[in-house]
Amino acid sequence: MINFIKKNIALIWAKNHVKGTQSFKANSVKNQEELLLSLVKTAEKTLFGRTHQFENIKSIQDFQSHVQIADYEDLKPYIEKVKKGQRQILWTDTPEYFAKTSGTTSGSKYIPISKEGMPYQIAAAQSAIFHYIAQKNNADFVTGKMIFLQGSPELEEINGIKTGRLSGIVAHHIPSYLQKNRLPSLKTNLIEDWETKVDEIVKETEKENMTLISGIPPWLIMYFEKLIERNGKKITELFPNLQLIITGGVNYEPYREKMNELLGKPVDTLQTFPASEGFFAFQDNFEKEGLLLLTNHGIFYEFVPLEEYGKPEAKRLTLKEIELHKDYALILTTNSGLWAYSIGDVVRFISKDPYRILVSGRTKHFTSAFGEHVIAFEVEEALKATVEKFPAQITEFHLAPQVNPTEGLPYHEWFIEFEKEPENLENFRKNLDDEMRKRNTYYNDLISGKILQPLVITTLKKNAFQDYARSEGKLGGQNKIPRLANDRKIGDFLETHRS
Incomplete structure (x- = not known):
């Protein structure tokens, strides 16, 4: 009876949520302009805002003339001040978290997540699941066990700012109604060595009623292979009620055939586009390609044609100026204090009503030793x-x-x-x-x-x-x-x- 009630409540929530998203899907261009000016106004008194004369910015064009595209190295001097405990630097308050990521030229990167930005990370993940439930008209998986293959939730502190991997930070914000269903245990999640951790996850989950599994494809494959090696069964034989796989980080398509082989039969998959800098998009129709761009989640987007990226006079396009089926470097301005920030991802629009994208590559990951620029x-x-x-x-x-x-x-x-x-x-x-x-x-x-x-x-x-x-x-x-x-x-x- 409890499971019946839980499934029906989830279905009602999901349908109401999807109905409520129609407005932002229809008004993305207007919402984006309003959002940018709101972010600029909020940060007017910060060090970055004063340095870049935010008080004179009244339009998107003003913003683009005052604030140049930046990468982590450009913002690093400001972030170092924040790490030292200084306030009003990039945003009105110190960040709630630093998401620590592996850098290349910069070493470790510390991406600020404000108290305004964190709820959107969680809301985007919930919205993805709600869209799936509403489309499927089925919420059976909410009664089973769910696993999120993620980093350790153990956090450090830098001058009072909690710091760790994004997936570890998110682990502290899993809604209470999912906590009883969630695996692995905290003890296992805290294991740093990945292979040891996956071995323990296999032991914890192999006898459970797993209905939702989430992670990036290479590590899902590693987990599945270990399960099969120990049990001699395909994944859907081991977990007959497995309904949904949520994935992100890389394009799922090259892994699909291998995943289906390990699974034994196809399982619904939901692709997402999260990052330390924000949760940008998710597959709002699990049966069709394309990720719905979240234009009302505290992030203002600009798009630089890939062939112009890195050039001094590169065009910075907004949503209303983009073309379908062209590759663009993604530029972000966020409610966590990132300003015209080049995240390094390349996207391609496949729809304008609503705005849906494919992640088509990375600005730094290409092959062009002979001028071919293969992405x-x-x-x-x-x-x-x-x-x-x-x-x-x-x-x-x-x-x-x-x-x-x-x-x-x-x-x-x-x-x-x-x-x-x-x-x-x-x-x-x-x-x-x-x-x-x-x-x-x-x-x-x-x-x-x-x-x-x-x-x-x-x-x-x-x-x-x-x-x-x-x-x-x-x-x-x-x-x-x-x-x-x-x-x-x-x-x-x-x-x-x-x-």
């Missing part, structure tokens, strides 16, 4: 098309340029860890090269002009990518291995793991 969306789509024609299962892959081969022309080298190789790898390779040439005219010209030879596939031993992640101290949690590089750093490591 993640192109390689993922080319690989998807090839796998459909020449069935194979792929665990993970990485593309790196080979500029100085021992003989012959330079080429793109694809390092692929297959779970199941295609019957004819050479035909698979030729088709993949053809698909890449269709999607990137510069690459096609380089092949036609005999500047490059067609791509080369290097097959890898099992767990090659896990070994790389382990070598970098980035095994587990929200860590992701770049699929594209402009150098051989990752490629040289993978070279030692040839199959």
